[in-house]
Amino acid sequence: MTPVYLDNSATTPVDPHVLEAMLPFFTEIFGNASSIHTFGQRARAAVEEARERLAILIGASAKEIIFTSGGTESDNTAVRGVAYQLRGKGQHIITTRIEHPAILSTCKALEEEGFRVTYLPVDSTGLVDPRKLADEITPQTILITVMHANNEIGTLQPLAEICAVAHERGILVHSDCVQTLGKIPIDMKTFAVDLASFSGHKLHGPKGVGALYVRKQVQFKPLVVGGSHERKRRAGTENVPGIVGFGKAAELGLEHLPEMETHVKGLRDRLQRDLLQIPGTTLNGHPEFRAPHICNLSFDHTEGEGLLISLDLEGIAVSTGAACSSGSLEPSHVLIALGRDKHHVHGSLRFSLSRMNTEQDVDRAVEVLPQIVERMRSLSPSYSAD
Amino acid sequence: MDSEDCGKNALPEPFVFRRLMDSEPYYSDKLLDHYQNPRNVGVLPEADGEAQRENQVCGDVLQMFVKLHGDTVKEIRFKAEGCIPTIALASYATEWATGKKIGEVRKLSPAILSAVLGELPQHKLHAALLVAETLQAALADSADS
Ligand SMILES: Cc1ncc(COP(=O)(O)O)c(C=O)c1O
Numbered sequence: 001m002t003p004v005y006l007d008n009s010a011t012t013p014v015d016p017h018v019l020e021a022m023l024p025f026f027t028e029i030f031g032n033a034s035s036i037h038t039f040g041q042r043a044r045a046a047v048e049e050a051r052e053r054l055a056i057l058i059g060a061s062a063k064e065i066i067f068t069s070g071g072t073e074s075d076n077t078a079v080r081g082v083a084y085q086l087r088g089k090g091q092h093i094i095t096t097r098i099e100h101p102a103i104l105s106t107c108k109a110l111e112e113e114g115f116r117v118t119y120l121p122v123d124s125t126g127l128v129d130p131r132k133l134a135d136e137i138t139p140q141t142i143l144i145t146v147m148h149a150n151n152e153i154g155t156l157q158p159l160a161e162i163c164a165v166a167h168e169r170g171i172l173v174h175s176d177c178v179q180t181l182g183k184i185p186i187d188m189k190t191f192a193v194d195l196a197s198f199s200g201h202k203l204h205g206p207k208g209v210g211a212l213y214v215r216k217q218v219q220f221k222p223l224v225v226g227g228s229h230e231r232k233r234r235a236g237t238e239n240v241p242g243i244v245g246f247g248k249a250a251e252l253g254l255e256h257l258p259e260m261e262t263h264v265k266g267l268r269d270r271l272q273r274d275l276l277q278i279p280g281t282t283l284n285g286h287p288e289f290r291a292p293h294i295c296n297l298s299f300d301h302t303e304g305e306g307l308l309i310s311l312d313l314e315g316i317a318v319s320t321g322a323a324c325s326s327g328s329l330e331p332s333h334v335l336i337a338l339g340r341d342k343h344h345v346h347g348s349l350r351f352s353l354s355r356m357n358t359e360q361d362v363d364r365a366v367e368v369l370p371q372i373v374e375r376m377r378s379l380s381p382s383y384s385a386d
Numbered sequence: 387m388d389s390e391d392c393g394k395n396a397l398p399e400p401f402v403f404r405r406l407m408d409s410e411p412y413y414s415d416k417l418l419d420h421y422q423n424p425r426n427v428g429v430l431p432e433a434d435g436e437a438q439r440e441n442q443v444c445g446d447v448l449q450m451f452v453k454l455h456g457d458t459v460k461e462i463r464f465k466a467e468g469c470i471p472t473i474a475l476a477s478y479a480t481e482w483a484t485g486k487k488i489g490e491v492r493k494l495s496p497a498i499l500s501a502v503l504g505e506l507p508q509h510k511l512h513a514a515l516l517v518a519e520t521l522q523a524a525l526a527d528s529a530d531s
Contacts, residue, residue: 303446305469306421309413313422322469323444331444342445346467379427379473381438381449381465 004316004361006271008202009151009179009294009352014245015204021248022206025241033238034229043240050247054198057250059187060213066230067243070210071178071199073223075102077212077234078174078195081220082143083110086172090140096120096128096157097337098150100176102197104333107145116140124338125286126155134165141169147176148196149184152321152334152350153285154294156184163192172218178202178210182253183260183291194218200242204354205249209242259355265292267362268353272297274366275351278373284335284348293353296321298340301383302347302376310372316365321348413470414504420474425481428463435528439520441512446472448516450480450524459483459491462524471506471513475499479517488525494518 005013025046031039033047048062055062068074083093095107097119107117118136120128128146144166149156159175166173174195177186182203188196194215201207214220214233226235272295275281280300299307304322311318321332322345331345340348351365377383413421430436430451438449446468453461462480466473479499483491499514500506506514 301467303467303469306473309418309470310422313418346445379424379465380467381447382467 001315002360004357004364006351006353006357006361006365007317007319008354008357009350010319011201011207012204012354013356014201014206015249015252017252018205018245018248022241022245025244029240031240033240034227043238046244046247047238047240050243050250053247053254054211054250057182057186057254058196058198058213059189059191061216063231064188064213064216066212066214066233067238067246068210068212068234069208069239070201071100071176071197072102072210074197074199074210074212075100075176076106077223078197078214078220079103079106079143079145080110080223082172082174082195082218083115084221085219086142087115090138090142091115092118092138092140092142094118094120094133094136094141094144096122096146098122098126098152098155098334099145099147100151100178103145103147103176120146122155122337125289126150126153126284126334126338127286127289128157128162130158130161130165133162137165137169137171141171143172143174145174145176147179148186149177149179149291149294150285150334151179151294152332153296153338154179154291154352155286156180156289156291158289159191159193167192179291179294182250182257183264183293185257188213188215195220200246200249203249203253204356206242206245209239209246211246256355260292264353264355264357267357267359268293268295268351271295271351271353271362271365274362275369278370281373282344284338284340294350295352296335296348296350298335298344299347299349299373300343301380302373304346304348306376307347307349307369307372310376311365311368314364314368314372316368319350319352321350322346412507413474417471417474417503420477420503421470424473424477426461426463426477426484427465429465430461430463433463433524433528435524435526435530437520437523437527439516439523441468441472441516443512444469446513446516448472448476448520450476450520452524452528454488454528457488459486459488462521464520468516469510469513471503471510472516474503475513475517476520478503479521483521491525492522494521 031043033043051062172194175193177196178199181198196213199210284296304320323331335345433451436451449465451463464476496514496518
């Protein structure tokens with residue numbers, strides 16, 4: 001049984017070329033990128049090449065990129081960094097109810113420090129309304145942070161409009177772009193955000209490395225202080241193999257970007273269309289404004305964790321927003337924010353693809369899942385009534 | 387793990403995948419067996435007692451029906467819309483209780499259920515509670531009628 005991996009929003013398999021690019025930096029090229037001898041300078045050159053690769057992928061200049069330990073650190077740095085930098089100007093931050101916990105927990109922590117945070121609602125497809133956002137802006141507002149694509153449902157936010165509203169009033173915008181790097185073209189010359197978070201392991205790079213884009217001239221207080229690495233914006237000896245891997249992943253990401261709208265979206269759309277044939281199945285997220293690799297479905301009268309484990313026993317990996325599925329007792333805050341009732345969230349599954357998935361992967365899922373859903377529904381006290 | 391196992395494949399080999407799954411099971415095999423092949427699913431139209439309970443936190447719903455013969459549990463059936471341990475423990479409890487004296491079945495507590503198919507993770511203890519409560523409520527209902 002060949003395993004079928006449909007959980008690429010959680011993490012992606014490392015591309016073999018990425019691994020190959022990384023390996024020498026564990027062995028012969030082991031130098032500290034801050035050292036001025038040849039050992040160090042070889043590592044430095046590799047770090048700067050990786051920075052250039054990522055800059056090309058997002059249409060930025062290399063100086064605008066800071067390497068971090070991942071998406072979580074980038075989110076923490078952006079929100080705290082801007083909040084502390086501008087606290088003399090104002091103490092109000094606007095975000096959304098469907099952000100990743102890396103943003104939501106940072107905002108909660110800032111509330112304890114006296115900042116005020118507005119959590120914008122979203123509509124039933126997960127979209128933020130830029131007019132509602134405009135209504136919440138006060139002279140105290142210093143930062144707006146809205147994610148690009150949501151990691152659970154894939155809905156893409158109208159960032160251009162959000163930036164227009166913010167910039168008219170001189171407010172900075174940060175966006176968590178962890179789920180869109182290498183999935184959707186991002187060009188910082190036209191994409192107006194001031195700060196953006198990225199993570200290596202979501203585009204076939206290694207875990208534990210990410211980046212923060214900070215537009216030229218935007219100031220923030222560094223989160224991690226120490227030596228003068230990353231132009232004094234993130235201290236700590238660079239994770240050279242990780243950064244090299246991320247750089248290679250970015251290079252490959254650019255090369256494979258056209259496949260996202262064709263191969264990956266094609267597979268996702270077929271999976272979605274075929275699974276929606278199962279009666280009592282609905283789509284969570286925006287039908288159109290959505291990252292090409294994500295599809296979140298609810299199967300009435302089922303329970304997500306049970307579906308997940310039954311699929312896993314068949315070698316198919318997905319994830320769920322059902323309550324108490326991953327150590328948390330709470331159902332997905334994202335599906336709740338869409339206004340879905342408890343039972344709807346209960347039977348939700350997220351399928352997320354990558355360029356490494358095949359037609360056969362989709363065939364397997366479409367072949368296996370209807371029976372699993374049917375079997376689970378046969379246990380339900382209320383299903384036969386429908 | 388042999389170094390060949392890792393190879394340069396993008397995805398782990400199937401047998402590596404299975405072995406990873408087997409090494410640290412999230413749920414015990416016994417529990418998964420009850421979940422995959424639940425015993426005593428259904429309704430008893432002629433039940434002496436029945437009960438339905440819902441877990442307010444995660445939305446699990448459990449229904450149980452008991453049929454008695456004197457002071458003995460003759461038959462039990464259940465229906466559930468719930469997470470894995472809810473279904474597995476309902477299946478276990480119905481199988482265990484069949485043929486037992488009512489007095490003995492009354493002793494089946496959440497604490498016993500939480501360990502009987504392997505220790506449940508903390509955030510799943512509510513499943514043991516839901517199954518014990520529904521079973522006891524169905525028995526109480528039969529005493530009323
Ligand atoms: C939208 C989003 N933001 C942030 C993160 C965190 O990234 P990392 O795992 O690199 O810390 C993730 C991934 O889990 C994500 O999906």
